[in-house]
Amino acid sequence: MRTVRRLGSSLRSFRFIHTADIHLDSPMRGLSDDVPGVAERLRLATREALTALVDAAIERAVDFVVIAGDVYDGDWRDYQTGVFFVRQMHRLAGESIPVYLIHGNHDAQNQMTRSLSLPGNVHVFSPEAAETKTIEHLDVALHGMSYAERAVTDNLVPGYPAPVAGVFNIGVLHTGLGGRGGHANYAPCSLDELTAKGYDYWALGHVHGAEVLAEHPHVVFSGNLQGRSIRETGAKSAYEVIVEDGRVAALRPIHCDVARWAETSINVSAADDFNDVIAAMRRAIETGADAVEGRLLAVRLHLTGTTALHDQLAAAPERLLAEARAAAAGLGTAQVYVEKIKLATAPQLDAATRRERQDALGELQRLLDDAVDDPYIREMIEKDVRRLAERLPHEIREHADDALLRAAIDGDTATLIHGAGDYLLSRLAADERAT
Incomplete structure (x- = not known):
């Protein structure tokens, strides 16, 4: 009463x-x-x-x-x-x-x-x-x-x-x-x-x-x-x-929320191999789960730092996400949903140095650098990408937060070329390292 x-x-x-x-x-x-x-x-x-x-x-x-x-x-x-x-x-x-x-x-x-x-x-x-x-x-x-x-x-x-x-x-x-x-x-x-x-x-x-x-x-x-x-x-x-x-x-x-969203940055510059990155993600997930006091944690992980592993990480986004979700699944009673992993690392070998190389990696870097200023390539990309972006549902267009998807929707051709180029360069570098 x-x-x-x-x-x-x-x-x-x-x-x-x-x-x-x-x-x-x-x-x-x-x-x-x-x-x-x-x-x-x-x-x-x-x-x-x-x-x-x-x-x-x-x-x-x-x-x-x-x-x-x-x-x-x-x-x-x-x-x-x-x-x-x-x-x-x-x-x-x-x-x-x-x-x-x-x-x-x-x-x-x-x-x-x-x-x-x-x-x-x-x-x-x-x-x-x-x-x-x-x-x-x-x-x-x-x-x-x-x-x-x-x-x-x-x-x-x-x-x-x-x-x-x-x-x-x-x-x-x-x-x-x-x-x-x-x-x-x-x-x-x-x-x-x-x-x-x-x-x-x-x-x-x-x-x-x-x-x-x-x-x-x-x-x-x-x-x-x-x-x-x-x-x-x-x-x-x-x-x-x-x-x-x-x-x-x-x-x-x-506080009535039963699930809490969070973003966590993880510096992996000191990581020597992929396993070190996985361990760092696991520690961040555990810390985040403790902080939400029994609620479900939905987290986005940002990997940062200058590292020799950049190319390997950029070439394996599916594995990164799968490893993070496996780490979350192993927490026992705590419930964690890894929503996405955003790669914000930088390669130890910068673009200017790659451009000077006389191999496939250097040639690809030079082609990508030239593509940004090539009016024919820009027009072709803008035309094709615009057609695809216009077909996206309004909900996706309004709330897209992926950098490349946002660039496609906004018609930002330079970002699209750089983003796609970074992925191709990383895949090529990772393949070279594997052989």
């Missing part, structure tokens, strides 16, 4: 959870079926994170929950996505915990072709105009507005109601706040506009990195609840907000 206290004429003290960007059943990017058990757990991670959030709300006996947009990730593949969310809201209803939510760009009215009835403890703010909901026994007023369209380009803040006198005012807004963190600048506004509104707390969504932008009044991005790709590394959480006598007394992160 939650207790609410009031000291004299001061405002009541209470606690609530601020979360956003749940992206329920969002597809995880960068998964491979080579590790089916881990991949399946990652696919369920957004559901498990929401379950953990509801568990935390019940265990901490919070007074209400605020969801600042993007409950979903667009239209559902089937009704089970909506059924799962409704079930979690019923759990909160059973504990008399109300929920106040707005729809963001991913779950705007024009994005969703399906809907299910929510329990009575859930209030969804209107997409027609900003509105105010009061919780009289707590002296709280919440102001919010849902998105009607995916791309909201108007500043919504001027339309939000004036603060209610004598209560704790919370603004709930889904905004890019000037394109923060590389996110689309939906519902654009400035920090100064938010702090000048007169509210006590702004519960923001859309930007996936947690950040406290201001205090008293508090302006806070809770970040997303569960990382979904290598672009969303590190701990993910919601905030428990403790309010005492009308002021935010504490913000406590609630």
